[in-house]
Amino acid sequence: MIVTLLALLNACNDPNNLGMELLPSTDLxxxxxxxxxxxxxxxxxxxEGIRTDEASRSLLGSMNDTLFGKTDIDFATQFRLQSFPDYGTNPVADSVKLYLYYRFIYGDTVTPQTFRVYELEESLIADTSSTQGGASDYPYFQDVDLKSMASSQMIGEIQYTPKIELDSASQDTLYQLIVIPLDISLGEKLVYADSLQMVNNDVFLEYFKGLYIEAEKQSEKGSILSLETVSSSSFQGSALVVFYDNDENQAKEKPDTMLYPYLITQFSARVNSIKHDYTxxxxxxxxxxxxxxxxxxxxxxxxxxxxxxxxxxxxxxxxxxxxxxxxxxxxxxxxxxxxxxxxxxxxxxxxxxxxxxxxxxxxxxxxxxxxxxxxxxxxxxxxxxxxxxxxxxxxxxxxxxxxxxxxxxxxxxxxxxxxxxxxxxxxxxxxxxxxxxxxxx
The missing domain is CATH 2.60.120 (Jelly Rolls)
Incomplete structure (x- = not known):
């Protein structure tokens, strides 16, 4: 018994031999x-065509890349009520503006972009799968013809040169803002809407279906903007804002600048149309x-x-x-x-x-x-x-x-x-x- 124990201890002292007697010689x-x-x-x-609805960031712009060809991206979105709009007594629409925020661009910051705005005549349908736990019945893909869903009457246009600015302390990219003045007819449509057309968002979105923003095709250079559209607890997001006046405001000693925002929320349909040309x-x-x-x-x-x-x-x-x-x-x-x-x-x-x-x-x-x-x-x-x-x-x-x-x-x-x-x-x-x-x- 003692001899057997000593033999086992001696084998354990050599780590290279440990367990070797348990393996066949061929199992190396x-x-x-x-x-x-x-x-x-x-x-x-x-x-193949990708889905372009409800992305984390929506895209907008036109870019002519000498290596990758031409990319043109348009954008359409819904705007939703946050509460029942109370425009007061005898309201008058002063102006209406589209505010688009972005932080990132891809391409150059030299070439001006031209954006044109049209009112949608055909309803967009939001993807509710994320809130209802199912697959969307209404996906939009990059070949969607957004232009055909909009009025032919342009209600706003701007020429804008994209830019990037960094916070001097944190070096984070700052939010940039594009402000597009729109035709007063849209402000009047919203201010003078019947109360029955604003009882809830489903009804309102039948009355005002949203906006389509078209990027003019670039012949050279250009860029694509990543829009920050959706509102959150810390960021209002992009919005359509109506500036107005009424009798109550005019009765004040110093009248205020009054406004009502229609926001893009997580429940808003947001869709891109994307075209590539590799000629x-x-x-x-x-x-x-x-x-x-x-x-x-x-x-x-x-x-x-x-x-x-x-x-x-x-x-x-x-x-x-x-x-x-x-x-x-x-x-x-x-x-x-x-x-x-x-x-x-x-x-x-x-x-x-x-x-x-x-x-x-x-x-x-x-x-x-x-x-x-x-x-x-x-x-x-x-x-x-x-x-x-x-x-x-x-x-x-x-x-x-x-x-x-x-x-x-x-x-x-x-x-x-x-x-x-x-x-x-x-x-x-x-x-x-x-x-x-x-x-x-």
Missing amino acids: IEVKNLVEKSSILAYTFQE GTPFEANLNSELEEDSLLYVQSTGGLESKIFIESLSSWRDSTRMGINKAELIFQIDTIASDLDKYPPPSRLLFTYVGEDGIEYLPADNSFHPSFYGGYLRTDDYTYRFNITQHLQEIIDNNVENLGFYLTTVNKNSEANRVVLKGSGSKTGIRLVITYSEFL
Whole structure:
């Protein structure tokens, strides 16, 4: 008994021998690394229409990008009552103005933009799915014809040069304001509305359906504004404001400036119409084609451009029962020169999805752990986007998913206008898949 105990203690003193007598001599593990590039194919495609209603920020403007072509974005929205408007005795509409706030622009701050305002004649329908827990029955996509829903009579126009200002202390971007004077006829329509037309918002929105703002197409340069439209507890948001007078105010010794705001709230329908024109772009000849791989990839938000990717070597890992995937990282390298990062900042995050057997795009299983684990965030130290697809590759090995291809798109598709140029797999520092795996010998 004592001899046996001493022998066991001696074995435990050598950590390299611990447990070795319990394993067959063939069960040794070798860790290997593989960098795969040659089997990766990537192409630039135009993204199918995206939803443009109730985005976190609405977009407006026109931009002519020499590399990514033309982008034109119009905007339409509802305005809601906050309370029953009491305009007093013998009210008179003095003026009516549209206030549009924004903080971010994409493009230049030199080219003036021309915005024209029209009253909607056809009702917008708000997406109530977020408040009712269901899917919206009335989604709007980027090809919606907002102009056809509005009157042909313009009621306001402004030429405005976008600008950006930073807070000197915090360096936060300050809110900027566009004020568009509108025809007094709209103010009179609101001031003189019958009380029955303002009993609630459903009735009011049939009476005044909202406004459509059109951005004049730019022949060169230009920009896209990210509008801060929705009111909150700390920010009134963009609004339509009627300035008026009445008998009670005139009876005062010093009459006030009286106003009533109609706000854009979280319950207001807010819709963008987005059009792209890629005529004359460097990728036009190969766009939407898998016949010839381009040396560069073009990814753009606003329902613009995405990359279609095939990694043929992944299928060769199937049924690798004596292998375990420690990590599989897919790396995309930004072409910093072609992207022109100072003028056109890249998206803060990209989205990598795989194609299922039903043709629908799905997020890899790695995303279920945590978005930061899955990745796709812009790394400014080396200007790459990196995706952890370890679990997805393991699912291919386990025959749980097919290797039918992938798509690379932007995350914020309808609330920002950022774009980026990536190096293709043919480049030395282009797309690469780095796999660390354990092989049981």
